[in-house]
Amino acid sequence: DAGVIQSPRHEVTEMGQEVTLRCKPISGHNSLFWYRQTMMRGLELLIYFNNNVPIDDSGMPEDRFSAKMPNASFSTLKIQPSEPRDSAVYFCASSHSGLANEQFFGPGTRLTVL
């Protein structure tokens, strides 16, 4: 079975540019999570969707960040405009809310903002 798919795997962009990260969750999973990982702050939850509806976006750092889930098989995380402090690895994870909370992570997108 395919796991969580993320694209791109690496993104290098310049400050002020728009960045869009994409995620395809595991088929049948109804919960989707976006995380950010940095050396300084570790792994932080940005936003959580359940059945395509955003449930908790309290971790979204500021208005420059937005996330959508138009259907059960696709989600995007957008940063506009990007800043150097946004450089991090962004993980998408999915789970079936009824199954012991195990979250399956995608391989991540390594974002560098110059």
Add this chain to the structure above:
Amino acid sequence: RKEVEQDPGPFNVPEGATVAFNCTYSNSASQSFFWYRQDCRKEPKLLMSVYSSGNEDGRFTAQLNRASQYISLLIRDSKLSDSATYLCVVTAGGYNKLIFGAGTRLAVHP
């Protein structure tokens, strides 16, 4: 105070050694507990859940002390392939949001 605290390590141990990691959490309402493993430049993956009665999976033993809000992971007969960062994870909130510790790095050497 961080919600989940771990010793960052690194723990440098020889093959065959037994090593133990500890973790404390601040939210007494947390209901579920896990250890995740993250290899260098890879995604976190579930290693094992942690149950109140303690549980074992091969060389790995996890224990939970709710009264002390303390979780442990014991690895016996360490292998080179055990080298990774081990993340202590607890749930919080009504939807079981996962709160990750910063991780403990383990390096097993020949």
